[in-house]
Amino acid sequence: xxxxxxxxxxxxxxxxxxxxxxxxxxxxxxxxxxxxxxxxxxxxxxxxxxxxxxxxxxxxxxxxxxxxxxxxxxxxxxxxxxxxxxxxxxxxxxxxxxxxxxxxxxxxxxxxxxxxxxxxxxxxxxxxxxxxxxxxxxxxxxxxxxxxxxxxxxxxxxxxxxxxxxxxxxxxxxxxxxxxxxxxxxxxxxxxxxxxxxxxxxxxxxxxxxxxxxxx
Amino acid sequence: xxxxxxxxxxxxxxxxxxxxxxxxxxxxxxxxxxxxxxxxxxxxxxxxxxxxxxxxxxxxxxxxxxxxxxxxxxxxxxxxxxxxxxxxxxxxxxxxxxxxxxxxxxxxxxxxxxxxxxxxxxxxxxxxxxxxxxxxxxxxxxxxxxxxxxxxxxxxxxxxxxxxxxxxxxxxxxxxxxxxxxxxxxxxxxxxxxxxxxxxxxxxxxxxxxxxxxxx
Numbered sequence: 530x531x532x533x534x535x536x537x538x539x540x541x542x543x544x545x546x547x548x549x550x551x552x553x554x555x556x557x558x559x560x561x562x563x564x565x566x567x568x569x570x571x572x573x574x575x576x577x578x579x580x581x582x583x584x585x586x587x588x589x590x591x592x593x594x595x596x597x598x599x600x601x602x603x604x605x606x607x608x609x610x611x612x613x614x615x616x617x618x619x620x621x622x623x624x625x626x627x628x629x630x631x632x633x634x635x636x637x638x639x640x641x642x643x644x645x646x647x648x649x650x651x652x653x654x655x656x657x658x659x660x661x662x663x664x665x666x667x668x669x670x671x672x673x674x675x676x677x678x679x680x681x682x683x684x685x686x687x688x689x690x691x692x693x694x695x696x697x698x699x700x701x702x703x704x705x706x707x708x709x710x711x712x713x714x715x716x717x718x719x720x721x722x723x724x725x726x727x728x729x730x731x732x733x734x735x736x737x738x739x740x741x742x743x744x745x
Numbered sequence: 746x747x748x749x750x751x752x753x754x755x756x757x758x759x760x761x762x763x764x765x766x767x768x769x770x771x772x773x774x775x776x777x778x779x780x781x782x783x784x785x786x787x788x789x790x791x792x793x794x795x796x797x798x799x800x801x802x803x804x805x806x807x808x809x810x811x812x813x814x815x816x817x818x819x820x821x822x823x824x825x826x827x828x829x830x831x832x833x834x835x836x837x838x839x840x841x842x843x844x845x846x847x848x849x850x851x852x853x854x855x856x857x858x859x860x861x862x863x864x865x866x867x868x869x870x871x872x873x874x875x876x877x878x879x880x881x882x883x884x885x886x887x888x889x890x891x892x893x894x895x896x897x898x899x900x901x902x903x904x905x906x907x908x909x910x911x912x913x914x915x916x917x918x919x920x921x922x923x924x925x926x927x928x929x930x931x932x933x934x935x936x937x938x939x940x941x942x943x944x945x946x947x948x949x950x951x952x953x954x955x956x957x958x959x960x961x
Contacts, residue, residue, distance in 0.1 A: 536793075
């Protein structure tokens with residue numbers, strides 16, 4: 530794979546094909562007062578890059594793809610599965626005190642709360658726990674189910690989701706992490722098994738890898 | 746800007762130049778049993794893309810850059826300045842209780858602590874505040890200076906730093922945000938003015954923008 534800055538003539542050719550396509554190489558050459566032979570390398574480059582397509586006896590037409598679109602296609606294709614971390618869960622009957630201990634022990638920013646069937650029922654952020662710890666209650670006697678964000682207000686994602694879409698959810702919902710879930714149908718109801726965790730830390734790592742070209 | 750997948754012949758030419766460069770176009774053509782004219786577009790493309798460089802009377806030589814390297818150069822050039830947020834600061838005499846209120850009011854994950862001269866003296870994370878809130882003290886009477894991370898243990902960055910290097914610091918130090926500082930010399934000592942904040946949220950936004958090609 531390689532990247533090329535378009536030169537002025539290539540930009541002009543692109544514009545001509547955008548405005549006039551389908552158009553033959555001969556006609557483009559005429560418009561530029563150049564010979565067909567002079568243009569051949571430019572047309573070859575623009576076709577190889579996917580900007581132009583050529584049909585026999587019809588001519589060149591514009592594919593509608595910009596170089597920038599092509600550039601970011603690789604980043605766009607990254608999936609949650611490639612970057613997710615192991616989830617850290619607590620049972621819904623655990624106390625807020627237990628949850629805070631777990632946050633420190635596991636060194637994570639977000640905990641997922643599951644019920645006795647191991648299905649996702651809630652999410653706890655550091656912010657939720659900090660708020661609770663400011664209250665007057667005894668943290669050892671308050672169950673996490675009192676303070677957690679619960680279904681159906683949990684923002685989730687799936688392993689096959691695009692990484693940048695998960696990143697967009699984190700930004701839009703102003704949260705630090707998402708559970709990665711697998712849907713299971715039980716008696717006609719959809720339940721969610723937590724199989725991963727995707728966070729702003731994972732996104733930061735992805736950014737570093739892209740900059741160092743250590744991604745696939 | 747455009748991206749091209751190298752074809753087999755271009756890959757072969759690259760390998761020949763890597764192994765034999767500097768080498769003339771004529772010599773490359775000979776090795777491939779092709780005419781110089783046939784190779785001209787390929788050599789033009791490889792040169793434009795920055796893979797090959799040509800010196801008159803010497804020939805083509807390999808620049809050592811891979812397509813992947815070129816692809817990520819744009820991401821590598823992004824700076825902290827392009828993505829930083831406004832910093833949120835508290836005075837070193839503020840109480841832990843005040844700091845927690847500020848974290849909620851400003852909705853940030855990291856606070857910077859300054860002294861009376863407005864110089865950086867500490868950093869407070871949600872984790873630091875959560876730990877403090879679990880203690881037995883009255884939070885309104887404990888100053889943040891007791892629990893903050895203090896100089897010289899603060900990881901910082903500057904506006905002109907590369908974004909991916911700041912991202913790398915966040916990952917390596919396992920922290921959520923860095924102060925962006927400006928150095929000021931006072932009586933021969935370097936002090937730091939906080940002019941910005943760069944966090945995993947900024948990194949996540951950068952990732953989304955790269956995927957949507959909304960960056961420069």
